[in-house]
Amino acid sequence: MRFLQLCVKLVSMIEKKNLDLLFAELDELLSKQSMRYHLIIYGGAALIANNILDRVTVDIDVFEPQLDKHILAAIKEIAKRHMFDDLWINSTGNAFKNELPKNWKTRLLQVFKGTRLTISTLGRIDLIFTKFLAELDRQEDLEDLKSLNPTVAEIKEIRTPLLELENDKQWKEKVIELLNMFESK
Numbered sequence: 001m002r003f004l005q006l007c008v009k010l011v012s013m014i015e016k017k018n019l020d021l022l023f024a025e026l027d028e029l030l031s032k033q034s035m036r037y038h039l040i041i042y043g044g045a046a047l048i049a050n051n052i053l054d055r056v057t058v059d060i061d062v063f064e065p066q067l068d069k070h071i072l073a074a075i076k077e078i079a080k081r082h083m084f085d086d087l088w089i090n091s092t093g094n095a096f097k098n099e100l101p102k103n104w105k106t107r108l109l110q111v112f113k114g115t116r117l118t119i120s121t122l123g124r125i126d127l128i129f130t131k132f133l134a135e136l137d138r139q140e141d142l143e144d145l146k147s148l149n150p151t152v153a154e155i156k157e158i159r160t161p162l163l164e165l166e167n168d169k170q171w172k173e174k175v176i177e178l179l180n181m182f183e184s185k
Contacts (some may be wrong), residue, residue, distance in 0.1 A: 013056035014088070016048050020112060022078065026089075027114030029074040037071055038118045039089075040064045040108060042130050044144065046121035049111040053147050060089045063122060067091045096133065100126050101161045124148075129158045136162075136174055145182070155183050 014022065030037060043061035047053040067075070067089070075089045082088075100122075107123025122130065128150045135141040150158075162175045 013058065014045060014048070014060065014084075015056045016051070016054065019045070019049055022082075023112040023117065023119055024114060025078055025081075026071075026074055027112075027117040029077060030071065030116035031114075033070055033116065035070060036116050036118075038065075038120065040120050040122065041111075042122045042127060043134075046111075046127055047131075047144060047147065049119070049121055050109060050124075050127075052127075053144065058085065059087065062089060062091045064094065064097065065091070066094060096130070099133070099161070099165055101129060101158065125154055125157055128154055129161065132158060132162060132175075132178060133165075136171075136178060150182055152183055155179055 040063045041049070041060055042063045043059075044053060044055070044057040045060040048055065048057060076086050078084065079086045079088055104122060104126045107126060108120040109123055110118065110120045112119035121127065128145070128148050131141050131145050131148060135145055159175075159179055162179070163172055165171070
């Protein structure tokens with residue numbers, strides 16, 4: 001049983017070499033509908049799509065829009081084909097939409113264009129910001145931050161928005177400690 005679980009886990013990984021193929025497969029399923037979708041992704045999949053990371057992930061986090069029943073049905077169909085979790089593409093980003101630095105929509109980077117589906121990622125500064133947030137929250141994203149290799153100017157740009165998220169003294173100390181780690185490299 002463990003061998004089968006390991007095989008399923010290996011098959012269900014998303015990596016650079018299959019990312020565009022998965023987007024194309026989703027686009028093909030959506031071509032049967034009249035709707036068009038523009039998904040904005042972030043997280044590990046966005047870093048992989050932008051050739052910043054060379055690793056695998058198990059899901060693709062959608063920042064915007066909230067996924068509707070039509071695209072969710074197509075996502076589930078692909079999940080069955082590839083032995084993915086049903087939520088291999090999920091809408092999680094709305095939770096901090098208002099926390100991003102201003103004008104984030106002007107910095108989007110298109111990574112896929114199909115007939116019914118366009119995929120963009122958050123821009124570089126916004127990916128850095130969200131990875132800092134993730135590291136501050138769950139302490140699992142330090143390696144992704146290192147891969148992003150933020151410049152001192154980028155750290156300076158996200159410093160105030162990160163510090164202004166909460167008034168808690170411990171939060172601010174944590175933010176400053178993490179920012180300083182990257183400023184002093």
